[in-house]
Amino acid sequence: MLKDINNAENFRALGHELIDIIADYLKGVKGEEKVYPYLEPDKALDFWRKDFENDDLDVMSFFKKTINMSNKLHHPKYMGHQVSAPAPITALASMVTSIMNNGGAVYEMGMVNNPIEEIINEYLAQKIGFGKTGGGFLTSGGTLANLTALLAARANKTEVWENGTEKKLGIMVSEEAHYCVDRAARIMGLGSEGIIKIPVDVNFRMKTDLLEKYFENAKNAGIEVFAIVGSSCATSTGNYDDLVSIGAFAQKHKLWFHVDGAHGGAVVFSEKHRHLVKGIEKADSVIIDWHKMLLNPALITSVIFKNSDDAYGTFHQKAQYLWSNAQSKDWFNIGKRTFECTKIMMGVKIYSIIKAHGKSIFGEHVDYLYGVGHAFANLISSNGAFELATQPDSNIVCFRIKNATNEQNSAIRQKILEDGKFYIVQTNLNGEVFLRVSIMNPDTRIEDLEQLLEEIMKVNLNLFGQKD
Numbered sequence: 001m002l003k004d005i006n007n008a009e010n011f012r013a014l015g016h017e018l019i020d021i022i023a024d025y026l027k028g029v030k031g032e033e034k035v036y037p038y039l040e041p042d043k044a045l046d047f048w049r050k051d052f053e054n055d056d057l058d059v060m061s062f063f064k065k066t067i068n069m070s071n072k073l074h075h076p077k078y079m080g081h082q083v084s085a086p087a088p089i090t091a092l093a094s095m096v097t098s099i100m101n102n103g104g105a106v107y108e109m110g111m112v113n114n115p116i117e118e119i120i121n122e123y124l125a126q127k128i129g130f131g132k133t134g135g136g137f138l139t140s141g142g143t144l145a146n147l148t149a150l151l152a153a154r155a156n157k158t159e160v161w162e163n164g165t166e167k168k169l170g171i172m173v174s175e176e177a178h179y180c181v182d183r184a185a186r187i188m189g190l191g192s193e194g195i196i197k198i199p200v201d202v203n204f205r206m207k208t209d210l211l212e213k214y215f216e217n218a219k220n221a222g223i224e225v226f227a228i229v230g231s232s233c234a235t236s237t238g239n240y241d242d243l244v245s246i247g248a249f250a251q252k253h254k255l256w257f258h259v260d261g262a263h264g265g266a267v268v269f270s271e272k273h274r275h276l277v278k279g280i281e282k283a284d285s286v287i288i289d290w291h292k293m294l295l296n297p298a299l300i301t302s303v304i305f306k307n308s309d310d311a312y313g314t315f316h317q318k319a320q321y322l323w324s325n326a327q328s329k330d331w332f333n334i335g336k337r338t339f340e341c342t343k344i345m346m347g348v349k350i351y352s353i354i355k356a357h358g359k360s361i362f363g364e365h366v367d368y369l370y371g372v373g374h375a376f377a378n379l380i381s382s383n384g385a386f387e388l389a390t391q392p393d394s395n396i397v398c399f400r401i402k403n404a405t406n407e408q409n410s411a412i413r414q415k416i417l418e419d420g421k422f423y424i425v426q427t428n429l430n431g432e433v434f435l436r437v438s439i440m441n442p443d444t445r446i447e448d449l450e451q452l453l454e455e456i457m458k459v460n461l462n463l464f465g466q467k468d
């Protein structure tokens with residue numbers, strides 16, 4: 001009943017019980033046999049339809065089912081998509097942010113969150129190497145962040161936001177870039193002709209020696225290129241584009257230089273791996289996901305500008321009921337710069353990690369995960385039965401049983417998914433299917449990866465018999 005909805009004592013009792021359940025999950029998950037309790041989609045739908053029809057009031061059993069039936073990112077054998085096993089402290093921060101629910105678009109609705117957000121992004125801008133003018137904001141994920149940065153690029157380089165255009169505009173990006181860049185360009189009306197995809201080399205890095213040629217071809221086709229995007233790193237293989245060359249090209253042609261660092265931009269926190277983004281400080285904008293390599297729950301992404309003022313042109317418009325002066329660059333009314341109006345209190349979650357574990361935790365995390373990724377690559381190279389797709393730069397490793405067919409790889413991955421003892425994914429590179437692992441969990445050890453290779457061989461034997 002509505003009159004009970006804010007009952008503090010009910011909340012206290014449920015909250016204590018739930019914290020125990022979550023703590024037990026964290027304690028027990030390492031020893032659990034399965035990462036992933038696989039259920040076919042239709043069976044899962046059936047299950048929840050029946051549950052939905054049941055009008056019993058039992059939220060705790062719902063929470064338990066949610067935990068038991070989900071993919072367990074804190075399990076050491078979770079090695080699938082690039083999503084953090086969030087630091088548990090962020091679950092506590094999420095309770096605080098959910099209950100306080102300050103939306104942040106305007107200062108009065110973000111008196112804690114908005115200053116924190118400003119500080120975190122200034123800090124990240126320093127790590128990138130942008131100097132005093134750098135800064136930005138948080139937004140809901142890398143996809144939206146890339147769109148926002150490209151909108152800022154277009155606002156900076158063209159008059160489209162105010163006047164529309166009949167011109168053909170374009171951006172340049174590696175063909176291995178995340179699909180959301182292509183999607184952002186289409187949302188912006190560039191069409192497929194306006195997304196100039198640059199081929200990659202054998203290590204899946206943008207072939208920067210082709211940039212001039214592709215730029216010239218675009219120009220000859222009447223396309224006005226206004227931005228170029230570097231991937232740090234590419235999603236499928238985890239390998240980094242050469243930002244120094246891309247930056248020099250952007251500077252020569254006066255293009256906006258954007259870096260999609262959703263996954264691998266996090267190396268700005270690492271002394272050891274920072275060299276992978278050499279040249280990032282020349283970018284006009286960079287995005288970095290906090291919910292990938294930086295221990296936060298989804299979705300939290302920084303959009304950082306070399307000149308933080310550039311962000312104010314992106315969505316330039318009047319909203320009198322929110323702010324009296326639409327022109328002023330007031331950092332504290334964050335909605336002037338973000339796609340979202342209301343948004344969750346993202347900064348509080350990041351800040352909770354800093355307050356609980358210190359700023360050095362981010363670099364430590366990156367170093368550990370990249371270290372295990374590289375050790376896994378060595379393991380594969382020294383095992384005659386397997387081959388790498390490419391020597392990995394990061395914690396993303398693509399590999400397969402030597403010369404396995406696409407059908408074989410897909411069948412192995414499907415069987416591993418259904419068995420649920422490991423969670424890995426697959427990818428398609430130059431038309432060939434590879435198994436793909438992203439080491440995302442600081443509890444994953446090289447022994448877990450040795451066991452993965454054994455499991456793959458076992459599954460292969462069961463499915464296809466002895467191969468040689």
Ligand SMILES: Cc1ncc(COP(=O)(O)O)c(C=O)c1O
Nearest residue numbers: 141142143178233235260262263
């Ligand atoms: C390079 C890159 N960019 C963008 C994205 C999209 O980010 P999000 O899932 O936060 O929208 C991803 C996701 O994997 C990515 O790897």
